[in-house]
Amino acid sequence: MANLRINGAARTVAADDDIPLLWVLREQLEMTGTKYGCGIAQCGACTVHIDGRAARACVTPAAVLQGREVVTIEGVSGDVARAVQETWRRLDVAQCGYCQSGQIMSAIALLSEIRRPSDADIDAAMTGNVCRCATYVRIRAAIHEAATTLGA
Amino acid sequence: MFTRRRFLETTALAGAALVVGVRFDSRPAAAVEGLAPDAFVRIAPDNTVTIISKHIELGQGSYSGVATILAEELDADWSQIRVESAPSDAARYGNRLLGGAQVTGGSTAMADSWNQMRRAGATARAMLVEAAAREWSVPASEITVDRGVVSHAPSGRRATFGELASKAAAIAPPAQVTLKDPKDFKLVGKQPPRVDSRAKTDGSAQYTMDFAVPGMLTALIARPPRFGATVKSFDATAARRVKGVTHVVPVPAGVAVVAESFWAARKGREALRVAWDESRAEKRGTDELYAAYRVLAGRPGTRARREGDADGALRGAARVLEAVYEFPYLAHAPMEPLDAVIRVGADGCDLWAGSQAPTIDQQVVAQIVGVPANTVRVHTLLGGGSFGRRATPNGDVAGEAASIAKAIGGDRAVKLVWTREDDIQGGRYRPLYVHRLRGGLDAAGNIVGWEHRIVGQSIASGTPFESAMVKDGVDRTSVEGAANLPYAIANIAVDLHTTRIGVPVLWWRSVGSTHTAYSTETFLDELAHAVGRDPVDLRRALLAKHPRHLAALNLAADRAGWGQTLPSGRARGVAVHESFNSVVAQVVEVSRRPDGLPKVERVVCAVDCGTAINPDVVRAQMEGGIGYGLAAALWNEVTLVRGRVQQRNFDTYRPLRIGEMPAVEVHIVPSGAAPTGVGEPGVPPIAPAVANAFFQLTGQRVRRLPFARLAAAGTRTS
Numbered sequence A: 001m002a003n004l005r006i007n008g009a010a011r012t013v014a015a016d017d018d019i020p021l022l023w024v025l026r027e028q029l030e031m032t033g034t035k036y037g038c039g040i041a042q043c044g045a046c047t048v049h050i051d052g053r054a055a056r057a058c059v060t061p062a063a064v065l066q067g068r069e070v071v072t073i074e075g076v077s078g079d080v081a082r083a084v085q086e087t088w089r090r091l092d093v094a095q096c097g098y099c100q101s102g103q104i105m106s107a108i109a110l111l112s113e114i115r116r117p118s119d120a121d122i123d124a125a126m127t128g129n130v131c132r133c134a135t136y137v138r139i140r141a142a143i144h145e146a147a148t149t150l151g152a
Numbered sequence B: 001m002f003t004r005r006r007f008l009e010t011t012a013l014a015g016a017a018l019v020v021g022v023r024f025d026s027r028p029a030a031a032v033e034g035l036a037p038d039a040f041v042r043i044a045p046d047n048t049v050t051i052i053s054k055h056i057e058l059g060q061g062s063y064s065g066v067a068t069i070l071a072e073e074l075d076a077d078w079s080q081i082r083v084e085s086a087p088s089d090a091a092r093y094g095n096r097l098l099g100g101a102q103v104t105g106g107s108t109a110m111a112d113s114w115n116q117m118r119r120a121g122a123t124a125r126a127m128l129v130e131a132a133a134r135e136w137s138v139p140a141s142e143i144t145v146d147r148g149v150v151s152h153a154p155s156g157r158r159a160t161f162g163e164l165a166s167k168a169a170a171i172a173p174p175a176q177v178t179l180k181d182p183k184d185f186k187l188v189g190k191q192p193p194r195v196d197s198r199a200k201t202d203g204s205a206q207y208t209m210d211f212a213v214p215g216m217l218t219a220l221i222a223r224p225p226r227f228g229a230t231v232k233s234f235d236a237t238a239a240r241r242v243k244g245v246t247h248v249v250p251v252p253a254g255v256a257v258v259a260e261s262f263w264a265a266r267k268g269r270e271a272l273r274v275a276w277d278e279s280r281a282e283k284r285g286t287d288e289l290y291a292a293y294r295v296l297a298g299r300p301g302t303r304a305r306r307e308g309d310a311d312g313a314l315r316g317a318a319r320v321l322e323a324v325y326e327f328p329y330l331a332h333a334p335m336e337p338l339d340a341v342i343r344v345g346a347d348g349c350d351l352w353a354g355s356q357a358p359t360i361d362q363q364v365v366a367q368i369v370g371v372p373a374n375t376v377r378v379h380t381l382l383g384g385g386s387f388g389r390r391a392t393p394n395g396d397v398a399g400e401a402a403s404i405a406k407a408i409g410g411d412r413a414v415k416l417v418w419t420r421e422d423d424i425q426g427g428r429y430r431p432l433y434v435h436r437l438r439g440g441l442d443a444a445g446n447i448v449g450w451e452h453r454i455v456g457q458s459i460a461s462g463t464p465f466e467s468a469m470v471k472d473g474v475d476r477t478s479v480e481g482a483a484n485l486p487y488a489i490a491n492i493a494v495d496l497h498t499t500r501i502g503v504p505v506l507w508w509r510s511v512g513s514t515h516t517a518y519s520t521e522t523f524l525d526e527l528a529h530a531v532g533r534d535p536v537d538l539r540r541a542l543l544a545k546h547p548r549h550l551a552a553l554n555l556a557a558d559r560a561g562w563g564q565t566l567p568s569g570r571a572r573g574v575a576v577h578e579s580f581n582s583v584v585a586q587v588v589e590v591s592r593r594p595d596g597l598p599k600v601e602r603v604v605c606a607v608d609c610g611t612a613i614n615p616d617v618v619r620a621q622m623e624g625g626i627g628y629g630l631a632a633a634l635w636n637e638v639t640l641v642r643g644r645v646q647q648r649n650f651d652t653y654r655p656l657r658i659g660e661m662p663a664v665e666v667h668i669v670p671s672g673a674a675p676t677g678v679g680e681p682g683v684p685p686i687a688p689a690v691a692n693a694f695f696q697l698t699g700q701r702v703r704r705l706p707f708a709r710l711a712a713a714g715t716r717t718s
Helices: A021-028 A079-090 A100-113 A119-126 A136-151 B062-074 B109-136 B161-168 B237-241 B262-271 B286-297 B310-315 B358-369 B396-408 B420-425 B513-530 B535-542 B547-560 B615-634 B686-698 B708-712
Strands: A002-006 A009-013 A047-050 A053-056 A069-071 B035-038 B041-043 B049-053 B081-085 B143-146 B149-152 B157-160 B217-222 B230-235 B245-251 B254-259 B273-277 B302-307 B319-327 B339-345 B348-353 B376-380 B414-417 B433-441 B447-457 B492-499 B571-579 B582-592 B598-608 B663-668
Touching (some): A021 B262, A047 A100, A053 A100, A079 A100, A100 A119, A100 A136, A119 A136, A136 B615, B041 B109, B062 B109, B109 B143, B109 B161, B157 B161, B217 B245, B217 B262, B217 B396, B230 B245, B230 B254, B245 B262, B245 B396, B254 B262, B286 B319, B286 B433, B286 B447, B286 B492, B310 B433, B310 B447, B310 B492, B319 B513, B339 B358, B339 B396, B348 B358, B348 B396, B358 B376, B358 B396, B433 B513, B447 B513, B513 B535, B513 B571, B513 B686, B535 B547, B535 B571, B547 B571, B547 B582, B547 B663, B571 B686, B582 B686, B598 B615, B598 B686, B615 B663, B615 B686
Parallel strands (some): A002 A069, B049 B081, B217 B414, B447 B492, B598 B663
Antiparallel strands (some): A002 A009, A047 A053, A047 A069, B035 B041, B041 B049, B143 B149, B149 B157, B230 B273, B245 B254, B302 B492, B319 B433, B339 B348, B339 B414, B433 B447, B571 B582, B582 B598
16 A cells, blocks of 8 residues: 555555656546556657656656655646636637646646746647647647736 | 446536436336437426437547537537447447447438438427516517527526426427528537547546446467467466456457456466467568568459540550559557446346447447347447447457456456557458559640559458448448549549458548558659649649549648748648548648658648538547548558567557657638538648658659568668
C-alpha cells in the first residue's frame, strides 16, 4: 500500500506490481479524466501535475510518489487553470476530447511557468501531447489567449 | 451495488448546452413526462429540451449539428438543449443514406439528419403552439416562438416550453409542418457553442474506456503475430499466477486474459505462453506486395470508367507522361484505443461502446451470445476519435467482447481493451495501393488521354456491404475520386485490379480519396508543368462544367494569394477534390526541414459543404482533416516483414505533433443547398497539395508515401 496526496487529499492505494499512477487514478480512485493513450509516455493523454510539473502518469510508478503532490484534471484550480479551461471552451478546442485533459494539464503547467509563452515555448511544452483530431491550431490559439487573459 | 436504474452522468451542468448521461438500460425508466412527439426530442416540465442523436459523437461535432438543426425549427434557446445518444434501434434510428442500419459514417450525419431533424423540431414547435392556443383561447396564427418562449403579443401572454410541454403532449402531432425559410435561421449557419466542450475540458466526458459498472472485469486478448494465425495451444500457468487474473480463455481472436484490473490483465498477458498455428497466416511482407502490385499495374484491369478511347489517344499523343505511385497500409490510431464493455444477464445483454454501427454490433453480439437481437441493448458512449475504425462490417470489437463474456460465463460485466500496440498491430488498415497513371498531350499541350490503373484490396468484398458497394467487380471505395475525375478530358480509362491479401482492411477517413486524390492531383500537376501551364489555370480550364469545384478553387487561390511572390525557400501547391458530395480546395505553402522533408507553413482551405450548419465545426473539421492527412502523408506507414507488422506504438507510428501543424485558414463557400459531408473531405487535398508545393520548391516528385521514405532512402535533391 502507498499513501499518496492526490488533489489535496490523502489517499491510500494498492501500489504493488510497479502499477503506474495512471491505473491507480483510473481504476482504484475512479478518476477517469486522466486517459490511457499509449502506455509509453509518447502521447501525453495521461498528463498530470506532480509537484506542479507536468508528468506522464502511465510511466510513473505509484509507489514512488509517497510525499509528492499529485494533481489531476479533476483537481486543477486557480487562475491559470480557470483561464485555460475557459479559453478552451470559448474556442471550442476539443473535438473527440480524449486527449484534452492531458493537453490542458500541459498548458496549465506551461502558463504557470511562463506567463507569456512564445510559439517556440508552446511547441516545446506541448510537443509530448498528441491530438489525433489535430486540434493544434486551436490549442496554440487558446494558450495565447489564456495568457492574454491572465496578463490583463 | 448494481442498480438497474442507475444513471451515469457524463457531464457537469453549466454553460450553454451539454451532453447528458447514458442510461444503464434502454427501457423507459418511467412514463415520459412532458412532450415526446417522436424519437428525437423530449421537452420536460423543467424546460429542458433533450435531443436524441442517432449519430455518435466522435469529435466531428455530430451532437452539436443534430441539436442545431432541431433546435432551429423548434425555436428553442440553445441553453436549454441537452443531447443524448439514441438506443440501438434501426427502425427508428437507421441512417437513410446508408441502407437503414444505424450507422454513423461516410460523412453523412448532417445530410441524413437535415430534413428529419428539421421536421422533428417543427413538429414539436407546432404542438407547443397549439397547446398555447388552446390554453389561451387565441388563434395559433397569432402566436410566436422565440428562444424557448411561446408568446401571444395581442394578449401579452407568454409561456415557456416546460410550462406547455405536458399540455402539448395531449395534442396529436400535425401531419404537415412548415419549415423555416433559411433567411430566418437563428442557429443554423451561426456559431452556437459545441454541446460537449465543457465535459471535454474538465475530465468528466465519459468514453467507453472510462465506463465501469460494479464488479466489472477487464480483458486483454493475446493476438497472433501474423494475420490469419490461430491458437494451436497455450500455457496459462504463469498468467493465472498473476494476482488479479481471473480467467484465461481461448476466443476466436486469440487468448483472452481476464482480470480484476487493467494492470493485472496486462501482466497476465505478458506471462501467457501461446503457440500459434501459422499454416494459413499471411506471410508476405509489404515489399513483396508492392512488387506484385507494380506488375499488375502494368496490365489492364476491370473497367471502372471508360470515356472515349484512352488507349488510342495515348498511342497518338505527341507526348506521354507516366507515373507510378505507392500508398502504404495505414492505421487509424484514434486517441482512445478500441474498447467495449459487455454484460450478459438473464434479461438480455448490454453493450457499452463508442461504436459507429450500434445495430451491426447488436446483431453480432446476439449471434455470438445466442440471444435474440432485440434483447441486446447497445448504449453508445462518446468515441475518443475513430476515423472509420469504429465502424466494422463484422462488429469486430463488440464480437470479441461477446466471445469473452460467453467463454467466462456468469453475469459480471467485462471491459475489453485493445492496447495501443494491439491497435497499431491489429490490422483493419487503409489498404496498400499501387497506382499507375499515363497522360497523353497533343502538340498544342492539351491533355488528350488519361489512363489510371489502381491495384489494391477491396474494403467491401467479403462483407455484408459487398452487394451494395461492389458493382461489376469494382469496389467503388477503391476507385472513388478516380473514376469520377471531374476534369474535361475526352478520353479517360480507369481500371482496377482487386487483390486478395490476408491483411484485414477498412475504410480510413475519406476512404478511396485518401489515395485517389493524391495520384490524380499530383499527376495533373505534372501535366501542367510539362506544358508550362499554371496549375490553377489549367484546373480552371478543365473544370468549366463543375461550378462547385471552380468556386472552391477560386476562393482558396484568391485568399492564398496564388501567383504572388513568396519569400525564398517557400513554394505553393494546390489541390482540389470532391468527396462525400463536398468539394475542398487547398493551397499550401511549404518550406524545407533540415532533414529534407517538407515543412507545411500555411494552408488556405476552401470548402463547399452545402449549408454549413455549424460553420465553426466545419472549420474545425477542415483543420483536423488537414492535420490527420498531413500526419499520414509525412510519416505514417504500416509495413510488414514476413507477415509481421513492424510498428508498435506512437514511437514507431509517428503522430503529427503541435510544432508540425501549419497555420490553417478555412473559407466556406456560401451555399443554400442541403448539407453535405464535412468530417472527411478536408483530408484528401492536403497530401497532393503538399507534394505539388514540394515539387515547386525542390523539383522532386514524391510518388511513394509517406514522405518520410525520402529521408529514409537518403534522397536529397537540390
